[in-house]
Amino acid sequence: MTSTPQTTPRERAARGFLRAFGTEAQRLSRAPARVNLIGEHTDYNEGFAMPCAIDRDTVVAAAPRDDDVVEVLACDIGESLGRFRVGDAADVSGSPQWLRYVQGMVAVLKAQGLAVGGAQLAIAGNVPQGAGLSSSASLEMAVGQALAALNGWQLAPKAMALAGQKAENVYAGCQCGVLDQMSSALGVDGHALLLDCRSLDVQPIPLPEGTAVLVIDSKIQRGLVDSEYNLRRQQCEAAAAGLGVKALRDVDDALWSRRGGELDLVVRRRARHIISDSRRCELMAVAMARGDLREMGRLMRESHWSMRDDFEITVPAIDALAARVQDVIGDAGGARMTGGGFGGCVIALAPVGLVDEVRSAVAMDYRSPDGREAEVHVCAASGGAGVLA
Template sequence: MTTPPLHHRVADAFTQVHGGEPTLWVRAPGRVNLIGEHTDYNAGFVLPCAIDRQTLVAARPRSDGQLRVVAADMAGALDAFSTQAPVPHHASAPWANYVRGVVAVLQAELAARGVAVQGADLAIAGDVPQGAGLSSSASLEVAVLHTLSTLQGLGLARPAMALLAQRAENSFVGCQCGIMDQMISACGEPGHALLIDCRSLETRAVPLPSGMAVVIVHSRVQRGLVDSAYNERRRQCEAAAAHYGVPALRDVNLAQLQAGAAGLDATTYRRARHIVTENQRTLDAAEALAKGDLRRLGVLMAASHDSMRDDFEITHPAVDRLVAIAQSAIGPEGGARMTGGGFGGCIVALLPQARVPALQARIAAEYRAPGGEPATVWVCEAAGGVGAA
């Protein structure tokens, strides 16, 4: 059996920088959202699955309160700091702030117990594509949290790790993400999607039908204006919720939306309509998936994409074209839609494994990004959440 390249990279980095061998290996997956876009910060529902691309951490405890971490994917860049003093931001290495943020929130969590965060030697690498909207950052955060929890015997539960990882990203890194990415990386189950209620944080594992492939296709359109557009959409959703007198758009159904539309400007109404209908589509898609009803699932995925294009206005013409090619190649037994924040990035397709070659051939023949690049295709399986590697 050959050594997996990712494992080999991490092992080499650990030995070169720290010397000796690690005592612990941890992996945490990336994710793709099957349906439920921009619903998380509206206290709604999402249906992601973890994928068999991951962040891998090799670790060994230290007794001096120092955390020394080498990033094999960053040309062996090294970061070192004390875990027992306030953790400052790293001014020039953005990757390091995800690790530092995890330590900072863990310090605050353990302070109530009168416990300090112990030091460790870490080596990290991953094969979650970066910049593709597949949550490489959440994968890194959850992997580091599980590593530190295991080394120190903290016994952190998976949902607790997800919340701490989200807090690290919100308060330390500065990205106001919802809970979906960290929750699925922590709590995913092999062969299943996870229906997440983003208000209660209740989860329900939904089995993927046997023989179903999860295919992620990068349009090669780099996502632009994401932060400003994301913040604008969030403000519009909050304004709509205030108009309807509810805490979040999760609390509005379609009949209420239509009945109370007077006085709401047309753009904000369309934004709200996407959220309200997307929440229902997500619940319906979980039911269809559990029943193995790929035809119904395909209809819901197509409606989701149309809503993102027309009501939420977050797709891109090249992504729309890529979705149309995929839907045509898949036919009625499955579906495709844009996934992620929007304005470029990836689509996700669900289809029988036997149809994957035909889908790949159609995309190769018919799609080019605006700059002439072919799409990048990843054929994935639904993986389990964070754990020992």
């Protein structure tokens, strides 16, 4: 969800709530977006990924109702108003896409035996939609925190993340892994997260001092539900089945050498990306811990090439944007596409002294296919979802 520069998501959510419902909100919750530094599409293959939550948020202003009706104001989508009953939340057939995420969270949490009553919710954010920063997971986690606060229960961050993943899989129609929700729920200020997508263990790793996190919005929107995201997941599952393993996480060098050539050519390339990118995450964690931006940059470049050539989820304009940013950074950092693919953002890690040069190069040399300039966001690694004072 996008913002106007004059107001914060918190202000817009609170003011929208007052306009729509005629009273002040009783609770405010927020959840961050995330950017994935490396490890793309590895989550549903039970591999490793390295995201970090960023200081772009979705905020929910909330108050309880005395019945089972949930009213939802989308402040950033023309102040659209949605309405459903708690007992009917699972029926999303007639709902706009944005409302399905809210209904999904209500349905999943209620099915887990948690108390979910009627509510009034106003939602605002400054997470660009369709840019690969996971506005959907940010929305799910903020809604989950609001429902917990209104109904007097708590849910562990990992459990909330899994609830958000299920809401997105079942009710929003995107077969995503749990990377996005885990990042939003468990973010740590100043740190990236090495996420083991099988065990769901999370290891916070501090970003090197003096490193800028640049998120460059290409202005090429992509909708994961409408893209080939689900097809890529099917191809990865086919590769795992062909290799006789539970998930591509389980493929070692010996197995790949012995049986990789038996796979269909396209499926083999898809698997090669997943296997190599998961390993790059572990190497990235080592390099980051020792502050080695040169090695981190090398891994990021290789990851982009793998997404481009083996997984085929980049587009020419994104390739050009990542290459131009890399030209400016040189060996002092790295740039790659981030997110599910087919548009979205480029993530770059670079010394803070190069930020202005990157901005200038992007402004001068890049336009989206429809002629728009990219937007460069200088972000900070953020803490995870929670209730605001």
